[in-house]
Structures are given as C-alpha cells and as structure tokens.
Amino acid sequence: MEINKVNKAVKLAANHHQGKITSIYFTACGGSLVDFYVSKYFLEAEAKTITTGWYNSSEFVNVPPAKLGEDSIVFICSHSGNTPETVEAAKIAQEKGAFTIGLTFNKNANLLNYSNAKIVYEWGNEEEVVNNPMAITLDATVKLLQNFENYQYAVDFDDGLKKIDTVISRVIRQVQPRTKKFAQVYQNETMFYVLGSGPSFGHAYGFSICSLMEMQWLNSSAIHSGEYFHGPFEVTDKNLPYILLKSLGRTRVLDERAERFLAKYAQKVEVVDAKELGLDLIDDKVSEYFSPILFYTVLCEYRAKLAAVHDHSLDVRRYMGKVEY
Template sequence: MNVVPVVDQIIERNGGKVSEVYYVACGGSLVDMYVSDFFVRTESTGVTSGWYTANEFVHATPKRLSPTSVVVLCSHSGNTPETVAAAALAREAGAQTVGLTYNKEAKLLDESDYSFVYEWGDETRVHNNPMAIMLDLTVNLIDKLEGYPHIEAFRKGMAIIDTVVANAEKQVEPRTKEFASKYQDETMFYVLASGASYGHAYGFSICSLMEMQWLDAAPIHSGEFFHGPFEVTDEDTPFIVAKGLGRTRALDDRVLEFLGKYAKKVEVVDAKELGLDLIDDAVNEYFNPILFYSVLSKYRYALSVVRDHDLDVRRYMGKVAY
C-alpha cells in the first residue's frame, strides 16, 4: 500500500506540525504497533510517541493529545469497542486519526480521518499486513517532517521483506516440528527479546501461547533478564529467545551466554540466521518483528498440531460477557 499520500495529507493539515504520534489498539493489533513506537522513540528528534492499550487511552488520556497529535489505531475486526471509543475521543480532541482494519464495514473507519483496509491470509505478502503498513507510515512521516538518513535503505528493505520472510518460513519448518514434539507437554514458557523485537516477545506470549494455546507464558525484555527474572533459570524451564539484528543484539547474546551455562531447554530464533541481514544494517532492526511474527506463527501452529488444540478455539473470547 502507498502510505505517502496519507503522510502528505497529515503534514499539510497542520502546516507541517506534528508533535506526537500515539499508537492505540488492543491485543495483537497493539503488538503490531510496537516497532513503530520504537522507531519514533529512537530516531525522531522532534516528535514524541506513546504506545497505549485502547481502554487505558480512553480512561487515562494523555494531556498532550491535541490537534497536532496523530493517533494511529488498529483493529482486525474494526469493531473492537475500546479501540473505536479511543478513535472517537481522539477526533473530539482535534487529533488526526489513522485507522487500520481488515473489515471494509468497520465502525473504526467511521472515526478515522485516513484509513487502510489491509490484506490478511496471504503469508507471502507481509508488506501489506498492518505491522508493515504502520511502520512504513511512521518512517515516511518522520522522514517528511525532519529527514531520515536511511529512508532509501528502509524502502529497499520493504521491497524485499516478503522474500526474506518466505525463505525463513521454509527454513524453520523442520525446526518448528522438532520444537513442538520436544515441548508439547510444557505448561510454561518464558519468551525473551529486545529492541524493536520486544513487542513480539509480548505478543507471542499473550496471543500465541496464552490466548491460542491456553498455556502460561511471560515476556521478558533481554535487558531486564538479569534484574530479577534470571533467578527462575534451571534445566527444566523452557526459554524462547528471539535474537534480533541491530543495536540491541548484544543484550540477547548476553542472555544466551547465561542460558548456555544454566539452562537446557532453550529455543533460539535468530534473525541473522534466517536471512534478515540481506537488509541494510542501518535499518534491519526495524524488520526484526515482521520476520519474527511470521516465523513464530509457524512455531505456534506446529505446537497446536501436536497438542491437538486448534488455534481458533476460545473459552471466553467472544463467548461470554466481559
């Protein structure tokens, strides 16, 4: 999808003034936003950002929300009540709203100044999935506002990410089956990552393992591992480490060095090994989560098969009042 026209309209509306970008959603949609928030926090000199679960955004609205704010919202169904309410609140404050959904009839679209109805189900076109669209929008927005020196490298990366992901999925297929067979009886997993990838440690824990497999799981930032969590390490505890490329790779390496000494159940998903280094070093860290989402989806599917627990089975979601 071409995000540039939307970026141009956002900037034109306030005479080139954007003070902050808020990323607002729930569950997996919120996870998809983490890398965009991370990009703004680490690359922008003039724009701030916030990453909010939608109901908190509604109940504890940031006081900085104003007509110079951009609020990006995502809901797969487009009808998540908390996200629709957050979009309405943002518009009432005069902020510009960007809505993403898979549903052309979504209520979210009614509260969005700009919208993207994204593709879903075609695993070979990840650049048109919501995470990639939001990241593309964010990078181009920051580039237009203040200049991003690696914009061409980023665009080249976006042009080949589908190929990188497709190759990585084929590469991990046998490994995912081995993982599922080995860990099918485990009931608790710790998932570690850092930098732009941390959002997917969180996402794989709460969505893939807790929601879709009813397993206990906890995401841990690699940088925080040695400040409490590492005390649970033993030979019987399973760890999954998403080892990314980029500036925080050293944090993941430090974790793996420790686990190599004291743990026996460690699954490493390494972005470099899976071919992400085909993308320029200046920007490849921002593509880590796009790769990890697709690859870890293969892991969760393999686990669901050996556990005979379909990924779509729910006890409460959409079944009871909450």
C-alpha cells in the first residue's frame, strides 16, 4: 500500500506551503500524462481557488505557465524515471520555486533528484490499483484539496479507495468472456475510435495512444463523447469499430447520447460501462472520479486479448528505446 507515501508527500507539501497554494500542475509524457488526467479534471471541477494545468513535459519545459512559482505544487511522473523532458520539467519547476512531487517506478531515477517529495510506486499487480500512479496521484490531489480548501467529500473518496480493489478484482473475472470475444471479432480491424467523457476522457486518449498505437501498432483516434456530434460522427458507418467508455457521474449523459447514435448508425460497437461493471458500489458523490481507474484495468484485459489473438506481444517496439529520436 502506497497510502503512507501519499500521506508523507501531502504532509511535506502542506508544511512547505504553510497553508496556502495557488496552483497544482501535472506534467509528464504519454501514459504517465494520461494517468494525471483525472486529477487535473478533479481540480477543475472541485477546486474553488486553486488553478490547475496538464502538460506534456516538453511543452511545459518550453512554455512553463506564467503562474508557476513558489505557491505551486507540480506532480511529475516518469515510469522509467529518466525521460529527459520530464526530468527537465521537474528541474524547471524547482527553479521557479515550486514544490515538486515526483512519481516513478525506478528508485534510482534521475527524476528523484528534482523531487521535493518522492513517490516510488510498486507495479505489476493489476488487482491492487491503489498502487498505480493514477490512483496515487488522485489520492494525493484529493488530500491536498482537503488540506488547502477543506474539500468536503474527502471521506467519501477515502471510502471509495477502500472499495475499489474489490470492484476491480471482481471485474477482471467478469470481463474475461467479453474481452476474448472482442479480440476474436475485431482481430482484423486496423483502426479504432475510442470515445469517452469527463474524468475518463484521458483514458480514451490513453487506450488509443498507448494500448492500440504503441503496443499493437493499430491506428486509432480518441474522440470526446460531447465533441463527437460536432464533426467526428460524420465518418460513422457500419464498418468502423468504436469503443465507448461509459462513465459514471455527471458526464454519463454525454456517453449515453453517443451510445444511442452508435446503436443506430454503427454496427461494430464495444461499450465498456462502469455502472454495469459494478462501480456504483462507490458513493455517487465521488464515483465518477473512479471511472478511469476501473477503465484502465478493464482495458488492460482488452489489450491483452488483442495481443494474444494478434500474436503481437504488448512489449514489442520498433522505435521506442530502439532507435534515436
């Protein structure tokens, strides 16, 4: 359990800032940036004074926000811990006087040299999601908002964290038949649209760029469920496959609207529904923020089955870490 590491980081940040901050930023690349999306979204939705921002590291390095300074906290994540632009982002954040919280899997990471608080996370056991950087960061962000603004549902969130592993381990068993069937039916498709909304849009993007493009070399495009009707839906037809992440919470109506349209005009549609998968065990006041945590785990099962049917290991790369770039 990473709870102690989270509490320690939050305490360090709170002590450092003596009761007042103006901004909490998130910067990383690819899958690590995806993991931050829900925390950025949570602050936009819930924070009454604190500003937030969500940046690819190289953009953060070249155009740091003007508000970045001594009253800022910056979360920075690199799984390997040595992604050059992410290490540079941490360095720049510290130079501007911000308090940095570095997350990595690598205890010897260069990133940790520029991290005021260090969170070295465990990895590998997908049934313990509270150990993944997405859940860790969200937990820390909720606690920071409780500390600095008395966020009122921190207790409900904490209760959700206690329940999420139970939901997840049940879900992994539950989705075995459907993920196998999905891989069978869609094994020859070369292009997938992935739709999502609210806190889960980050994982629509993440499944698209990491699981499909990076790990399976499939073409993909992530579309926000609300944006779908303002351009992207014109390509919809019966031959094009769609994966729709149907969240719990306030933006579920957006996903439902997309689902109704797809039911009428598309034929290859896979709906991953957080409610049907049991996420409503968690209190309504906070459950929407757990949707992407659930989706991450479920989508790992989808991609594993695709990898098996394609005989294309999730670990194979042709460029990443193999050529210069």
